Amino acid sequence: MHIIARRAATGIGSPVLTSLCTSRLTGTRRLYTMADSDHTVFNKPKVELHVHLDGAIRVQTILDVAKRRGITLPTDTEEELTQKIALEKPSTLTAFLEKFNEYMHVVAGDREAIKRIAYEFVEDKAKEGVIYVEVRYSPHFLANTQVEPIPWNQTEGNLSPDEVVHLVNEGLSEGERAFNIKARSILCCMRHMPSWSMDVVELCKKYRHEGVVAIDLAGDESLNCLANPGHRRAYEEAERCGIHRTVHAGEVGPASVVKEAVEVLKAERIGHGYRTLEDEGLYRKLLAQNMHFEVCPVSSKLTGACDPDFTKHPIITFMKDKANYSLNTDDPLILNSNLHLDYSTVHRYMGFTEEEFKRLNICSAESCFLPDEEKKELLDRLYEAYGMMTSTAF
Ligand SMILES: O=c1[nH]cnc2c1ncn2[C@@H]1O[C@H](CO)[C@@H](O)[C@H]1O
Numbered sequence: 538m539h540i541i542a543r544r545a546a547t548g549i550g551s552p553v554l555t556s557l558c559t560s561r562l563t564g565t566r567r568l569y570t571m572a573d574s575d576h577t578v579f580n581k582p583k584v585e586l587h588v589h590l591d592g593a594i595r596v597q598t599i600l601d602v603a604k605r606r607g608i609t610l611p612t613d614t615e616e617e618l619t620q621k622i623a624l625e626k627p628s629t630l631t632a633f634l635e636k637f638n639e640y641m642h643v644v645a646g647d648r649e650a651i652k653r654i655a656y657e658f659v660e661d662k663a664k665e666g667v668i669y670v671e672v673r674y675s676p677h678f679l680a681n682t683q684v685e686p687i688p689w690n691q692t693e694g695n696l697s698p699d700e701v702v703h704l705v706n707e708g709l710s711e712g713e714r715a716f717n718i719k720a721r722s723i724l725c726c727m728r729h730m731p732s733w734s735m736d737v738v739e740l741c742k743k744y745r746h747e748g749v750v751a752i753d754l755a756g757d758e759s760l761n762c763l764a765n766p767g768h769r770r771a772y773e774e775a776e777r778c779g780i781h782r783t784v785h786a787g788e789v790g791p792a793s794v795v796k797e798a799v800e801v802l803k804a805e806r807i808g809h810g811y812r813t814l815e816d817e818g819l820y821r822k823l824l825a826q827n828m829h830f831e832v833c834p835v836s837s838k839l840t841g842a843c844d845p846d847f848t849k850h851p852i853i854t855f856m857k858d859k860a861n862y863s864l865n866t867d868d869p870l871i872l873n874s875n876l877h878l879d880y881s882t883v884h885r886y887m888g889f890t891e892e893e894f895k896r897l898n899i900c901s902a903e904s905c906f907l908p909d910e911e912k913k914e915l916l917d918r919l920y921e922a923y924g925m926m927t928s929t930a931f
Pocket residue numbers: 589590591592630634637673674675678725755756757758785788836840867868
């Protein structure tokens with residue numbers, strides 16, 4: 538019996554010895570080290586599947602862009618702006634989503650800013666030890682022409698949703714080359730804007746060979762529960778064309794939204810999905826189908842999606858049932874968080890072990906939207922980094 542020797546994969550296994558974290562109390566940045574309790578609780582390569590690009594912008598970048606564009610913000614210090622944007626206490630999804638109003642007008646419509654945000658995002662993920670990420674955003678929210686209504690009170694300019702996707706693709710691929718990780722994107726339809734959804738699926742089709750891997754439906758599920766026919770048509774077209782599909786469902790909305798996502802929108806993954814557990818039959822069915830849940834522990838507390846007592850969290854049920862799920866940040870800017878905080882939270886309050894972290898990252902890789910060959914490469918990198926190399930008998 539020989540173990541097939543494989544070259545150590547480059548770019549992985551380099552432990553993230555330190556990570557930049559922001560103190561939740563003061564909003565000031567400080568450097569966490571290995572000595573800091575469990576902040577590097579799973580110091581191994583990771584996969585992240587649910588994170589919003591526009592919820593993951595660096596505060597300093599917002600300040601820089603505002604200064605360059607002559608946009609006045611309520612403050613010009615990183616600490617104060619962090620405090621203004623961040624949600625500190627458990628709230629509601631509606632209040633959480635309103636936080637985007639604090640800064641989206643600064644970056645929307647600005648080519649340089651959009652490309653920079655995408656590039657810096659890849660750098661931040663690489664620092665967290667992520668080797669593959671799928672990042673999502675609404676191209677319409679960053680545009681200032683060919684979008685009705687023009688968002689964030691912008692005056693009409695000449696940046697279309699189509700060009701936004703092109704710019705994000707450029708920023709992500711430059712980031713991939715610079716930081717040696719893989720980044721793909723998911724384009725979001727917004728629950729309150731069904732008239733944008735056909736454009737979104739057309740953009741997914743146009744850019745499917747330039748890094749766009751799927752369509753999503755995001756926004757306020759508490760206000761718009763049932764998917765509008767506009768969304769349904771877009772998802773039908775996505776399925777017809779082989780575009781992968783994920784849907785925010787069962788985050789704050791009832792289990793029926795999850796059922797609709799799977800049965801009507803033909804979702805292959807569910808964003809959040811905590812409230813699936815309220816319908817035992819549906820939950821068992823989705824477990825049997827190996828449905829992937831993109832769970833976001835820190836987010837679920839601050840959006841009011843789940844009981845703030847982490848020891849009662851639905852993720853514990855997913856873990857105990859060996860469900861197929863990933864651990865994700867969702868919106869680290871607004872949550873004033875990073876991926877280490879999500880990992881340390883489930884470790885500290887939910888009893889997650891190293892073995893479970895490995896298992897869930899392998900589930901994440903298996904459920905990612907890469908083509909089969911690239912998925913296999915990603916899985917091999919994880920198996921190798923986790924000391925789970927397959928052996929071959931001769
Ligand atoms: O947790 C969430 N649930 C639902 N929608 C969200 C969440 N986080 C962000 N967005 C929405 O998705 C848009 C595109 O990235 C964001 O602008 C925000 O409106």
